[in-house]
Amino acid sequence: xxxxxxxxxxxxxxxxxxxxxxxxxxxxxxxxxxxxxxxxxxxxxxxxxxxxxxxxxxxxxxxxxxxxxxxxxxxxxxxxxxxxxxxxxxxxxxxxxxxxxxxxxxxxxxxxxxxxxxxxxxxxxxxxxxxxxx
Numbered sequence: 078x079x080x081x082x083x084x085x086x087x088x089x090x091x092x093x094x095x096x097x098x099x100x101x102x103x104x105x106x107x108x109x110x111x112x113x114x115x116x117x118x119x120x121x122x123x124x125x126x127x128x129x130x131x132x133x134x135x136x137x138x139x140x141x142x143x144x145x146x147x148x149x150x151x152x153x154x155x156x157x158x159x160x161x162x163x164x165x166x167x168x169x170x171x172x173x174x175x176x177x178x179x180x181x182x183x184x185x186x187x188x189x190x191x192x193x194x195x196x197x198x199x200x201x202x203x204x205x206x207x208x209x210x211x
Contacts, residue, residue, distance in 0.1 A: 079121050081105050086117055088124070130186040137178030145171020 079088050080102035082095035089095065092102055105113075105121055148170050152163035188201065 079105060079124055081113060081117060081121075086113065088117065088120055126186045130182045133182035133185070134179055137175050137182065140178060141171045141173075141175025143171075144174040 078091055080091060081088055081104075082098060082100050083103050084100040085095060085098045087095060087097055089102055094100065095102055105118075145168050148167035149164055152167045153160050155163050
């Protein structure tokens, strides 16, 4: 959990006292922490968004490998002329699953964390829909 120093306004990943000035760290969701400037909150959103993105990217690695292996096993069991292209397709499907989730995680962090408050969600949805329909 990220904590904030009320004296020097630095952020720390846990702990009880600030390592720079020695003040007691404050939970960012406490009542007295709401008075901090927007730069501190922007940094906290960035940290939590980056952690979320890392978790989704790890899931992308696991799901890509699982999709590839789940498709690879029946592909190898096919008759000999079709097993090699089916196996290549299974590996490609696993790679495509990983790539898609990896890219979407990066886009989600950029859109929902870095551009928070400066983005019209309706316009974004229409733009993404137009791009997908091309």
